Every structure is written in structure tokens, then in C-alpha cells.
Amino acid sequence: MLDIKHLNVAVEGKEILRDVNLSIGTGETHALFGPNGSGKTTLLMAIMGFPRYHVTKGSIIFKGKDITRLGVDERARLGIGISFQRPPVVRGVKTKDMIVAAMRGRGDEKTIAELAERADLTEFLDRDINYGFSGGEIKRAELMQLLAQKPELTLLDEPESGVDLVNIALIGELLNQLLEKDCPMRKRKCMGLIITHTGHILQYVNVRTGSIMLDGRIVCQGDPHEILATIKEKGYEECARCVK
Amino acid sequence: MREVKSTQAYKDKAKAAKAKPATLGEDIDLSAFAAEAEALPYQADPSKLSAKAKKQMMQAGVILDDTKQRSGTYIQMDNMPVHYSSQQEGIEVMAISEALAKHDWLADYWWKAVAVDADKYTAHVELSQSNGYFIRALKGQKTVYPVQACLYLAKAKLAQNVHNIIIAEENSELHIITGCTTASGDEPGLHLGVSEFYIKKGAKVTFTMIHNWNPEIAVRPRTGTIIEEDGLFLSNYVLMKPVRSMQMYPSANCVGENATVRYNSILLAPPGSHMDIGSRVLLNARGAKTEIISRALTTGGTIIARGYIEGNAPDVKGHLECRGLILQGEGTIHAIPELKGNMAGIDLSHEAAVGKIAEEEVEYLMARGLTRTEATATIVRGFLRVDIEGLPPELDAELKKAIEASEKELM
Numbered sequence: 115m116l117d118i119k120h121l122n123v124a125v126e127g128k129e130i131l132r133d134v135n136l137s138i139g140t141g142e143t144h145a146l147f148g149p150n151g152s153g154k155t156t157l158l159m160a161i162m163g164f165p166r167y168h169v170t171k172g173s174i175i176f177k178g179k180d181i182t183r184l185g186v187d188e189r190a191r192l193g194i195g196i197s198f199q200r201p202p203v204v205r206g207v208k209t210k211d212m213i214v215a216a217m218r219g220r221g222d223e224k225t226i227a228e229l230a231e232r233a234d235l236t237e238f239l240d241r242d243i244n245y246g247f248s249g250g251e252i253k254r255a256e257l258m259q260l261l262a263q264k265p266e267l268t269l270l271d272e273p274e275s276g277v278d279l280v281n282i283a284l285i286g287e288l289l290n291q292l293l294e295k296d297c298p299m300r301k302r303k304c305m306g307l308i309i310t311h312t313g314h315i316l317q318y319v320n321v322r323t324g325s326i327m328l329d330g331r332i333v334c335q336g337d338p339h340e341i342l343a344t345i346k347e348k349g350y351e352e353c354a355r356c357v358k
Numbered sequence: 359m360r361e362v363k364s365t366q367a368y369k370d371k372a373k374a375a376k377a378k379p380a381t382l383g384e385d386i387d388l389s390a391f392a393a394e395a396e397a398l399p400y401q402a403d404p405s406k407l408s409a410k411a412k413k414q415m416m417q418a419g420v421i422l423d424d425t426k427q428r429s430g431t432y433i434q435m436d437n438m439p440v441h442y443s444s445q446q447e448g449i450e451v452m453a454i455s456e457a458l459a460k461h462d463w464l465a466d467y468w469w470k471a472v473a474v475d476a477d478k479y480t481a482h483v484e485l486s487q488s489n490g491y492f493i494r495a496l497k498g499q500k501t502v503y504p505v506q507a508c509l510y511l512a513k514a515k516l517a518q519n520v521h522n523i524i525i526a527e528e529n530s531e532l533h534i535i536t537g538c539t540t541a542s543g544d545e546p547g548l549h550l551g552v553s554e555f556y557i558k559k560g561a562k563v564t565f566t567m568i569h570n571w572n573p574e575i576a577v578r579p580r581t582g583t584i585i586e587e588d589g590l591f592l593s594n595y596v597l598m599k600p601v602r603s604m605q606m607y608p609s610a611n612c613v614g615e616n617a618t619v620r621y622n623s624i625l626l627a628p629p630g631s632h633m634d635i636g637s638r639v640l641l642n643a644r645g646a647k648t649e650i651i652s653r654a655l656t657t658g659g660t661i662i663a664r665g666y667i668e669g670n671a672p673d674v675k676g677h678l679e680c681r682g683l684i685l686q687g688e689g690t691i692h693a694i695p696e697l698k699g700n701m702a703g704i705d706l707s708h709e710a711a712v713g714k715i716a717e718e719e720v721e722y723l724m725a726r727g728l729t730r731t732e733a734t735a736t737i738v739r740g741f742l743r744v745d746i747e748g749l750p751p752e753l754d755a756e757l758k759k760a761i762e763a764s765e766k767e768l769m
Contacts, residue, residue: 206742
């Protein structure tokens with residue numbers, strides 16, 4: 115389980131998150147809503163442990179262990195994975211190399227080929243990662259790497275942005291594989307935290323709880339579909355007014 | 359061993375250029391190096407060469423214990439050819455002295471792709487002619503395995519002078535791997551190598567050169583290539599070991615329609631190494647194409663990465679790509695890409711980038727579970743990986759082996 119307690123996070127000396135509290139139970143997936151600049155990506159980056167996102171207060175507990183001071187790679191090896199919204203192009207490093215890296219060097223040719231087929235990226239294995247990829251291809255490549263990594267907690271930053279309707283179904287399918295949708299709830303281990311603007315992904319993924327982030331704080335929690343309907347109807351202004 | 363006999367006209371031109379400094383690179387004092395070395399015995403069986411020499415040669419891609427995977431072998435130690443043989447009919451591999459005696463017509467190729475009076479180094483090679491290799495694929499012949507050549511500097515403070523000629527006759531295919539290396543890890547030496555390539559109509563030559571010198575050696579290769587109609591020249595150069603001073607600017611001249619040239623260079627400069635390395639292509643016939651790609655990596659040394667493409671005919675196309683990475687310390691990478699177009703309808707482009715490894719890329723890999731060191735190594739390995747189209751698998755493997763060996767030391 116993931117337990118975030120009273121978390122403050124600063125970026126380049128500027129405080130972005132203030133007193134964030136969030137719990138995700140084992141096997142649960144959580145959606146995070148909020149207007150641009152509200153701090154959603156900062157929260158994901160801080161959970162993953164990127165050095166630019168400096169925790170000034172509070173703690174992040176993952177599987178009972180305080181990981182607040184651990185490095186990115188240590189958190190990845192503990193079982194946290196992230197799908198970037200805009201991952202970098204790394205020239206010379208092939209998509210296949212990324213899968214091998216995610217599998218900690220244990221990837222055999224057959225497993226790699228199967229993963230690529232599932233993500234419809236067979237022809238991309240020998241291409242430089244993210245180089246010349248379309249929006250949908252980038253997202254699928256991110257999820258393919260996560261499927262190779264098998265994290266227990268998956269952080270997803272707008273998995274549906276820049277993706278057409280054909281791709282979104284495939285992305286939903288890959289996400290469900292990652293989050294063990296076919297596994298009975300009581301046996302399910304994998305957790306997810308998904309940032310979504312449009313909410314399209316909620317049609318494909320079983321999300322139990324939604325949170326709204328405004329100005330660096332989580333201000334409201336509830337049924338994600340209900341939250342989404344409210345946002346669509348009344349906008350975040352209503353949320354801001356409601357929590358005052 | 360026969361002596362190389364050149365004409366008086368070349369001797370005269372060389373004498374006139376004896377003191378002519380090269381346009382680029384540090385001026386090397388030739389008088390500091392011995393011209394003569396002891397005569398070495400010819401070895402009919404190259405596997406009988408000393409274990410030390412074989413080990414050094416192996417690191418430069420030259421295999422002597424089992425030559426079944428080679429179409430031919432040429433070994434020169436200092437200024438003596440100590441072995442040459444061809445394992446395939448239709449492929450000639452011999453000392454240039456013998457080839458000049460055997461083929462009268464070879465004089466027509468002598469100093470035709472490189473000017474004898476280009477600088478004091480070409481002049482020196484002509485005036486103190488020692489030997490070199492002659493490799494030729496007869497019309498329509500294709501090498502099954504690569505031909506290998508090794509130029510080995512055994513004696514300290516020696517100037518090794520080499521003049522090579524490579525001819526691919528019409529519609530032939532020739533794959534060559536050349537390893538240049540030295541016996542000593544720290545003795546000074548000078549390697550002067552003239553290489554002239556002639557690629558006839560429809561012929562294909564891949565030339566992979568691996569240099570393993572030492573921090574005290576100066577190297578001045580002088581290379582010219584003439585490519586006829588539909589010919590292909592693919593040149594790969596790997597220098598990942600220290601060298602005191604290396605300067606070369608090989609030039610390829612596309613004289614036939616649709617001639618194609620590709621140059622790939624992979625350079626690593628440790629502290630104290632100075633490398634001034636470029637590739638020059640003249641697109642002189644309709645439809646000629648070229649691609650020049652270099653990867654320069656410094657851990658403290660200096661790399662000047664040059665490139666020059668000149669378009670002088672309709673529908674020619676050229677692209678130059680230079681990427682430099684300063685890995686640590688105070689190394690310098692100076693990329694000098696040049697394009698010159700002399701008529702409408704040509705298409706020349708270049709891209710050059712010099713920098714350090716982007717932190718964002720390292721963190722991306724770390725987010726998949728790699729440590730910082732592993733992530734950096736993966737990015738460097740990717741940087742040095744140049745996908746070479748048209749290279750036979752054996753040569754591709756040799757090239758990768760040479761690069762991987764240096765990567766390990768680097769990390």
C-alpha cells in the first residue's frame with residue numbers, strides 16, 4: 115500500500131505541494147483530477163523520487179517502508195513505475211534496450227517479442243526510443259516498458275493525452291494488464307495512480323477512488339465518475355467554491 | 359622481398375615537397391624517427407607469429423590462429439611484409455612491391471588518388487618507400503569472408519611508411535578489415551600510411567579500420583578513393599585507444615553516376631590524445647550520394663571532427679552528421695562541418711551537436727530501475743552505436759567487439 119502523509123514538495127525553491135495526504139490500498143487504482151498547474155505531475159514525480167522534486171515536509175510510505183529519501187532507481191527496484199507524459203528521446207538507445215533495462219537484464223528474446231506484440235510495437239524494437247514516435251506510440255512504448263518492469267505501483271501521467279480512439283482502447287487494455295484487472299480483487303496486488311484530464315481512460319480502467327487537486331492540495335475525494343461528471347458540468351471553479 | 363620502384367617524376371615531386379607541412383595537424387619532425395628497421399623473416403604460417411603480436415593484432419580485429427573466416431591476410435611488421443596470402447580465387451592479396459612487379463598496369467594507379475606532393479608525409483612515403491598491401495577483387499568476384507590486413511609497429515622510434523592500393527574491379531565486392539597497432543604500450547613511433555582505393559563500375563567495397571596505438575604515437579594516414587558509376591564505398595573507422603597525435607582527412611571522389619560513399623567514424627579521446635579527423639566527399643557525377651557520420655567522445659582529450667561535402671553535379675545528395683559527447687573532465691570537441699554546393703538541384707545538409715549526457719535521459723533510465731552508472735553506460739553505448747547498413751555480419755561483429763572492449767575500460 116501507498117501512504118502519503120502531510121507531504122510538502124518544492125521545485126527550484128518554490129513550494130508546489132502543501133500538506134498532501136493520500137492512501138492507495140493494495141490492489142486499488144486511484145484517479146487524480148485537477149486543473150493545469152495544480153500540482154498533479156509534481157505529486158507523481160515526487161512519489162517516483164526525481165531529485166528536482168524536493169520533499170520539504172512529510173513522508174511517503176510504500177509497502178510499509180519510508181521511501182521519502184530513496185533515489186529514483188531504488189524506488190523503481192522496490193516496485194514503483196512511471197509512465198511519462200513526455201518522455202525524452204534517447205538517441206542510440208533502442209526500444210528493446212529499454213525493455214531489457216526494465217526487466218533488469220532478464221529479458222529473453224521471446225518475452226521481448228511477446229511484449230512488443232501486445233503493445234503493437236514489434237517494428238519499433240530496433241528504433242531509438244521515442245524518436246519520431248507518434249503520441250499513441252509513445253504511450254504504448256511507456257506501458258510496454260512498465261509491463262516489462264512489473265511495478266506494484268504504477269504512476270500514469272495522462273495516459274490518454276494525444277491518443278486517438280483506436281489507440282485508447284489498446285492503451286486501456288495494456289493498463290488493465292498492468293493493474294491486474296483479471297485478477298480477483300482480494301488477490302490483486304497492483305496499485306495505480308492515474309492523472310487524467312478528459313477521464314476517457316475511466317471507461318477502460320476500473321478506478322475506485324478519485325481525488326481533486328487544487329493549488330497543491332488534495333481538496334476532495336470520492337467516486338471518480340461522480341467527480342468527473344461534476345467537473346464536466348461545472349468546472350473546477352465549482353470545486354474551488356465548494357471547498358472554501 | 360622486392361623493392362618498390364617508382365618513377366623519377368614521382369621522386370622529383372616528392373623531393374620538392376619534402377619539407378611541405380600539412381595544412382592540418384601538428385607538424386611532426388620526421389628526423390626524430392628511424393627510417394630503417396631490422397629485416398624480419400617471412401612467415402608462411404601467420405599463426406607462428408609471437409603470442410604478444412597476435413594478441414595485439416587480435417584487439418585490432420586481425421585473427422591469425424584461425425584464418426578460415428578470412429578471404430585473405432596481409433601482415434606488415436615495421437616496414438616488412440611478414441605474411442600475405444589469399445584464401446579465395448579471384449581475390450589478390452600481396453605486398454605492393456610484388457604487385458608492382460607482377461602487374462605492369464599498376465603504375466597507372468600509383469599516386470592517382472592521393473597526390474605524392476600533398477605534404478611532407480606523402481613525400482616521405484614516396485622517398486623512403488618500404489612497402490604496403492595490394493588487395494584486388496577481380497571482375498565480378500565477391501569475397502565470402504573479409505580480407506584482413508595488419509600494420510604493426512614493432513620497433514620503437516621508427517617511422518612506418520606504407521603505401522597501399524585497393525582495387526575492386528567491375529561488379530566485384532570486397533570486404534576489408536584493417537587493424538593498425540603497436541608492440542609497445544608507451545614507446546614513441548610514427549605511422550605514415552598512404553591508401554589509394556579504386557572502385558570500378560558497380561563494385562562495392564567495405565573498409566573497416568580499427569586503430570589501437572599508444573599515447574606516444576603520431577599517425578598520419580593519407581587516403582584517397584575514386585568511385586565509378588554505381589560503385590559503393592563504405593568506410594568505417596574506430597579509434598578508441600590513446601594516441602598522441604592523429605590527423606587524417608580522407609577524400610572520396612565520386613566520378614561515376616550514382617556512386618555512393620558512406621563514412622562512419624567512432625572516436626574516443628582520453629586525456630592527452632589529440633585527434634583531428636574528418637572525411638571529405640566530392641560529388642562530381644549525377645545522382646552521387648554520401649553520408650558522413652561521426653561520433654566523438656572525449657574523457658579529456660581533444661577531437662576535431664571535420665566533414666566536407668561538395669556538390670558539383672545535378673541530383674546529388676549529401677548528409678553530414680557529427681555528434682560529440684564530453685563525458686568528463688575538460689575535453690574538447692570541435693565539430694567543423696562544411697558544405698559547398700556549386701549548382702542548383704543539389705541536396706546537402708548537416709547536423710552537429712556537442713554536449714554532455716542529458717540528466718533527463720539518465721533519470722528516464724533510472725526510473726526503469728537502472729543505477730546511475732548503468733544508465734550512463736547504456737546511453738554511452740547507444741551513442742557509440744552506429745548502425746552500419748551493408749556491412750557483413752562478421753565485420754559488424756568485429757566492430758562491435760572493438761567498441762565494447764573500449765566501453766568496458768571507459769566505465
